[in-house]
Amino acid sequence: MTATAADPRHTDPRHTDPRHTDPRHIVLTGATGQIAPLVARHLDARHRITLTSRTAPAAAQRAGVRHVACDYDDPGSLLHAFRGADALFVVTNDPTRPGHDRNIVRAAIEAGVGHIVKLSAAAVHDSRAHDLITRWQRANEERIRDSGIPWTMIQPRSFMSHALAWAPDIRRDGVVHALHPHSRNACIAPEDIAQVSARVLGDGGHHFQSYQLTGPQPLSAHEQCAVLSELLGRPLVCRELSRQEAHARYARRYSPAMADALLAGAERQLAGAKAGTTDTVERLTGRPATTFAEWAAGHLDRFA
Ligand SMILES: NC(=O)c1ccc[n+]([C@@H]2O[C@H](COP(=O)([O-])OP(=O)(O)OC[C@H]3O[C@@H](n4cnc5c(N)ncnc54)[C@H](OP(=O)(O)O)[C@@H]3O)[C@@H](O)[C@H]2O)c1
Numbered sequence: 001m002t003a004t005a006a007d008p009r010h011t012d013p014r015h016t017d018p019r020h021t022d023p024r025h026i027v028l029t030g031a032t033g034q035i036a037p038l039v040a041r042h043l044d045a046r047h048r049i050t051l052t053s054r055t056a057p058a059a060a061q062r063a064g065v066r067h068v069a070c071d072y073d074d075p076g077s078l079l080h081a082f083r084g085a086d087a088l089f090v091v092t093n094d095p096t097r098p099g100h101d102r103n104i105v106r107a108a109i110e111a112g113v114g115h116i117v118k119l120s121a122a123a124v125h126d127s128r129a130h131d132l133i134t135r136w137q138r139a140n141e142e143r144i145r146d147s148g149i150p151w152t153m154i155q156p157r158s159f160m161s162h163a164l165a166w167a168p169d170i171r172r173d174g175v176v177h178a179l180h181p182h183s184r185n186a187c188i189a190p191e192d193i194a195q196v197s198a199r200v201l202g203d204g205g206h207h208f209q210s211y212q213l214t215g216p217q218p219l220s221a222h223e224q225c226a227v228l229s230e231l232l233g234r235p236l237v238c239r240e241l242s243r244q245e246a247h248a249r250y251a252r253r254y255s256p257a258m259a260d261a262l263l264a265g266a267e268r269q270l271a272g273a274k275a276g277t278t279d280t281v282e283r284l285t286g287r288p289a290t291t292f293a294e295w296a297a298g299h300l301d302r303f304a
């Protein structure tokens with residue numbers, strides 16, 4: 001978990017002094033995804049912020065934030081987007097394309113990026129996790145650790161926003177469909193992941209740290225359904241999916257290999273692997289992690 005002492009970045013106060021708060025150039029990949037736009041909102045307005053993705057975000061960004069188009073398959077576009085970055089937030093989402101993270105790390109080295117903050121996953125610590133997604137995230141982390149660039153790993157449990165996938169069925173007939181509906185997951189609000197990420201980006205005090213992030217309590221789909229029912233003021237039914245039904249639903253959205261990996265993750269959840277909590281959100285933000293009820297109340301219009 002340590003980098004080589006010969007790395008010149010270790011003698012550069014920009015990279016070692018946690019009190020370094022000068023305006024920085026921060027590049028966030030995943031501009032059109034869930035987390036990076038939230039990170040941009042939490043960053044100090046004095047920073048120069050570049051959001052990157054293939055397509056431009058639909059919503060206008062605040063002043064001081066620009067969008068630069070890039071494609072993980074196009075190393076030249078990555079080098080262009082990363083040049084001069086003091087810190088880089090890395091979001092990739094396709095485990096069948098390991099070349100994406102390889103291209104990103106190569107471009108970051110060539111561009112002289114000062115700090116990589118990687119959106120990874122809590123499952124990398126689970127010795128029983130051997131699925132495609134977890135193996136991919138472990139390899140991504142290793143590549144970054146070997147890059148010589150100071151790094152920070154953000155390792156969240158499942159996003160609370162997965163519940164948004166229930167919204168159409170809830171609106172239509174008040175039913176939530178879930179595999180293993182009584183198994184618990186200490187899921188986390190995307191806002192909390194974003195606030196922690198904004199806190200550490202470019203801050204030497206967080207170099208070479210891995211942060212496992214969870215919500216404040218483990219909850220089952222059944223319990224989340226009860227929270228939503230209470231907030232909406234109407235009964236909801238939580239219906240159990242068989243493994244075959246769940247796999248078929250995953251396969252409608254993802255490749256067969258991804259569907260297998262998601263099913264394996266659900267089996268580990270059933271075995272209790274995703275119920276543990278950490279206090280990392282509170283330690284790094286100074287406030288308790290968001291509860292599912294708080295998150296759901298903030299997104300109730302999507303379910304109503
Ligand atoms: N969901 C969870 O519960 C969970 C839990 C733990 C960890 N994670 C991790 O969180 C990460 C984010 O996952 P997500 O599915 O939620 O991602 P996402 O929010 O959908 O974001 C993916 C972003 O990557 C960009 N992108 C994809 N392919 C690209 C390419 N070829 N070139 C440039 N940009 C590209 C997309 O932009 P364009 O398509 O517009 O280019 C998009 O902005 C993943 O690494 C996942 O493993 C997720």
